[in-house]
Amino acid sequence: MAASPIVLVDGSSYLYRAFHALPPLTTSEGQPTGAVKGVINMLKRLIKDYPDSPMAVVFDAPGKTFRDAMYAQYKAQRPPMPDDLRSQVTPLHECVKALGLPLLCIEGVEADDVIGTLARLATEAGRDAVISTGDKDMAQLVNAHITLVNTMKDETLDIAGVKAKFGLPPELIIDYLALMGDKVDNIPGVPGVGEKTAIGLLQGMEGGLDTIYGDLDKIKTLSFRGAKTLSKKLEEHRDQAYLSYRLATIKTDCELELGLDDLAIAAPDREALKQWYKRLEFKAWLTELLAGHDEGVDDVAGGTATPAADSGVEGQAPSAAADSGCRGSRCDTVIVEQAEFDRWLTRLGEADAFCFDLETTSLNYMEADIVGVGLALEPGEAAYIPLAHDYLDAPDQLDRKAVLAALAPLLGNEGITKIGQNLKYDISVLARYDIAVKGELMDTMLESYVLDSTATRHDMDSLALKYLGEATVKFEDIAGKGVKQLTFNQIALEQAAPYACEDVDITLRLHRELRPRIDSTGRLAEVLDELERPLIWVLSRIERNGVALDAERLHTQSRELAERIRELEAKAFELAGREFNLGSPKQLGQILFEEQAIPVIKKTPKGAPSTAEAVLEELALDYPLPKVIMEHRGLSKLRSTYTDKLPKLVDKATGRLHTSYHQAVTATGRLSSSDPNLQNIPIRTDEGRRIRQAFIARPGYRIVAADYSQIELRIMAHLSGDKGLLTAFAEGRDIHAATAAEVFGVALDKVSGDQRRSAKAINFGLIYGMSAWGLGRQLHIEQSQAKTYIDRYFDRYPGVARYMERIRAQAADDGFVETVFGRRLYLPEIHSQNRARRQGAERTAINAPMQGTAADIIKRAMIDVDAWLAAQSGQDAFDAWMVMQVHDELVFEVKDDQVEAFVDEVKTRMQNAAKLDVALIVEAESGASWDEAH
Incomplete structure (x- = not known):
């Protein structure tokens, strides 16, 4: 049986190609990772395709090579390696070594030369060689024992493949490169000879440079275009052609300190891989590694994690008796006896804080029934109280009503801190059981969100991988997927209990990891403690109020x-x-x-x-x-x-209609909603307004809609300190008309409707970083005219221009921007070599402080108004509910005869939610429907 081929990987080629061809990826801290992930994915594919093969991954070493001595201009026109790529070289090298693959960087030669030498040594030893590359130059090495594979294009080139692709055999590839040159490497070639001419010449002459220069007159008889005048060019540039030939020739006799026997793949260094995958946020691979699976292949965007446990859902889940056991570093207790429950009640009552999590039948808080409760007091020690598992042969469990009644005083104890993940859900479910949660709330989802709102996921599984380096059991692992997915009450305790205990144990450990980070980072503790945590109760009440x-x-x-x-x-x-x-x-x-x-x-x-x-x-x-x-x-x-x-x-x-509000979705801090998404109901179209007409008040009540007026423009005036904007707002002018008067050079009372609409587009467009092209497109005018408008705007409001320049520079220095209240938004693309991505980050840097501050202000208003309504008592109390929050607007349902007094009070509170250099203005109206209240 023939020995497996030796696989030689052109790491430098793949690194550049992955960087330019694949979507950019960055970690939550802004470290670029796309090229690293792309190359590692290709290496995983090769390991899978050639499981028994020795392998080496070869990179260019820094510094000059023998070709620079041969030709001083060699690669002289190449731009320096982009910073976004340079920062990925070391992580990639470390990951390659951790995978157990030999990594070579030989000074004085290029990766191609090292690969060529190893390929020659392989064939001399009677072994085949497979060169994995995307570089066309390598085609010169192909012979009966050497083939090329390009995993990016899923392409294999043997001798026939080279002929089919280039129209030439491998032995003429160097001549081909010498004739047409290479702009990337600055190999000069013969002026005027391009790809088609080079192929026509080599095919027609049936040989390489020596054949061509041995019979230049024959060229005139060839049939391809330009052949008659080509011989003179070739004669004039003979020396250049042969120089190019030497530059393009891959060296196959490099002095190497290792041989073929040194290319065996070693066992992966799992601990090193774990640390690098964690640092680079390769979550799917980290999951596989932690689950003990072999290194697998996925697509560049990330693979699918292998389930950590057999779901056991094809048939009936096995029955389980109550048990306690230690799993890894965590001891789990399943509480089915009253005595054990009593011991935990005592411990919970003596604690300053505990972590809890409800296991339920539905993600919809309005429909969810409580199946069990997870509890944790210290990392590594967790308990699960099953209450309503009702599968066949389920063990006896404690009475749900009695357990919840016993837990209610602890959950309502204001002196005990409650720790959880997405606590709003648990609070809303418990409220349906008439249990009120009180005390300080520590929510790991919100801690993660405040720490870095640009991270795409804030769920517990993702956070465990990111911050603890641990892969968790997913719900689908124990419940299955699709139409056959079990609800939690149908899952056997021997699977449900470890899952539930892991949830609270991981959540408690995450809190202890995340909270210190927040406390040591800027003013993020204020954002968390004064805005996000108090808002949990507010949103829970709004959701349950419904409309x-x-x-x-x-x-x-x-x-x-x-x-x-x-x-x-x-x-x-x-x-x-x-x-x-x-x-x-x-x-x-x-x-x-x-x-x-x-x-x-x-x-x-x-x-x-x-x-x-x-x-x-x-x-x-x-x-x-x-x-x-x-x-x-x-x-x-x-x-x-x-x-x-x-x-x-x-x-x-x-x-009533009950939406779900989400605090940890948008990067700027704004709330989002789902089922239904209230934020996207159109307000400027007749059909959109008709939908709003269907949002009504109960008999005897009215809808009150209170909306901040031009809040982002007011925040811009505050942040920029521009005297013109500050004066316009202080004097109560129509800001769009005032801008129109300035930009179009007319008196304020002469501003036309069209001019005001154009000024409005300018006002809002510029705070979103709109370019002249974008403004021209929106106003349906020439780009040059739009640029004139923008220039006039900045002439009249120079403070705005200075602010924009200042915030761009600050973002570039810090890597983030902040709202007035200290919320941070990180900008990982602010130093990107890609101009479009960098400019996008700069536009975000301008706008995010405004959007984020507006989000913070309405959250402050919601917290204050909710507390005020909750404190009402007696005959003078307002009979009013907060029923919706949409963009910069709060919507209430208010008793008919209290509307006027309520509007005055709520406007005052909303306008006092922040003290800026510009007064906040709230417009509030009432009506039988949401639309009528506008």
Whole structure:
């Protein structure tokens, strides 16, 4: 049996190609990782494809090589390695070594030369060699025993493959490179000889440089274009051609201090890999490693973790008796006896803090039944109290009502701190059991969010990997997936208890890891303690209050929308000249750009003409079909997302709509909501306002909507200190009209409606970092005119220009920006070599302090108003509920005869939520519906 081939990896080639070809990735601290991940993924693939092969990963060593001595201009035009790539070299080298792969960097030669030498040694020893590279120069090494593989393109080149790809055999590749040169490496070649000419010449002459220069007259008889004048160029540049030949030739006789026997793959250094995967935030690989699985292959975006335990859900989950046991460094107790429960009650009552977590039947707090309770007092010691596991042969469990009644005083004890992950959910579920949670709340989800809001995930599993370096058991591992997924009450205790105990143990350990980081970082402790933690109760109450909905009004609107959508579809078919699927980008692109010859203004990453919303919006200005498609899309989305869906979300028990608010989603600190998403209901369209008409008050009550007026512009005035803006706001001027007067050079009372609308676009556009091109596109004017408007704006408001310049510089120095109240937003792309990504980070640096401060202000207002309402008592108490928060607006349901007094009070409180150099203004109105209250 033939020995396995020796695999030689061109690490430098892959490093550059991964950096430029793959999506950029960064850690939460801004360390670029995309190239590292791309190369490691390719190495994993090679290890899998060649499991018994020796292997070496070869990189270019720093410093000059023998080619520099041969030709001083060699690679002279190459720009220096981008900082985003340079910072990834050491992590990649360390990961390669930790994987057990031999890593070579030989001074004085290039990686190609080391690989060429090892490949020659392999063939001389009777071994085949596989060179993994994306570099075309390596094709010169291919022979009967040496092949190339390119894992990025899934391409293999043997002798026949080289001929098919280049039109030349491997032995002519050096001549090919010598003739046409290489701009990247600054190999001069022969002027005027490009790829096609070089191939035509080598094929026609049936030989390389020696053959060509041995019979230059023959070139004139060849049939390819330009052949008749080529011989003179070749003669003039003979020395340059042969110099290029020597530069392009891969050296195969390098002096190496190791031989083929030194290329065996060693066992991975799992501890080193764990530390690097943790530092680089390669969560899927870290999960596999911690679970004890072999190093596997995934796509560049990250792989799928292998389940840490057999789910056991194909049939009935096995029965389990109550037990206690130590798993790793954690001891778990399953409490099914009253005596054990009593011991824990005593310990909980004596503690300053404890961690708890509910296991329930649903993620919907309005429907969830409590199945069990997890508890932890110290890291490594956790308990689970099963209360409602009802699978076949489930063991006897303590009475749920009695256990919850015993826990209620502890949960309501204001002197005991409660620790948890996403505590709002647990508080809302417990409220349905008439249990009020009180005392300090320490929520690890919010701790992670405040520490770095730009991190994509703040769930417990992700945080355990990131901060503790531990892979946790996922719910799907014990419950299964899809339609067959079990609810927690159906899961056997022998699986459910370790899962529940792990939850509280990990959460407690995360809190002890995250809280000190927050306390030592800027003013983040203030953000957490004064904004995010108090808001947990506020949001829980708003969610449970819910809002009344006029379902019949929505049903009527849905029917009308359906009819209008059908009309638009028919209109689209008429304009297209045939029927097609309006939801198919491929079919729509064919009609727009091929059949109707509409200009392509943007392409998808795969090169197809884009039919994205922004593209259609621009095309709709000049072409009827895109305009119809845009309206069809908009109405279809309204119907499916709101008019059809909202009535189905009304809770049967309360008869009201209960959304879920999320504190740890947006990077700027703004709240988001889901089921339904209240933030995206249009307000500027008739159909959007009709949806808001369905949000109503109970009989005898009114809806009050209180909205901050132009809050971000006011924050801009405060942050920039611009005298013109400060004066305009202090004098109560219409800020958009004031800007129009300044930009267009007219008296304030002469500003036209169009000028005010343009000024509004300028005001809001510039605080979002809009360019002249973007402003011109929005106002439908030439870019030069838009630039004139922007220049005039900054001339009139120089403080704004200075602020923007100052905040860009500060972001570049610090890597983050802050709100007025100390919330941080990190900008990992602020030093990116990619101009578009860097400019995007700069725009974020300008806008984030404004958006974030606005988010902080309305959170402060919510906390104050909620506390004020909760403190009301007696005959003069307001009968009012906070029922929604949307953008810069708070929505209340207020008793009819109290509306006027309530509006005065709530406006005052909201306006006093922050003290800025500009007064905050709140506009508040009332009505029978949300729309009427605007």
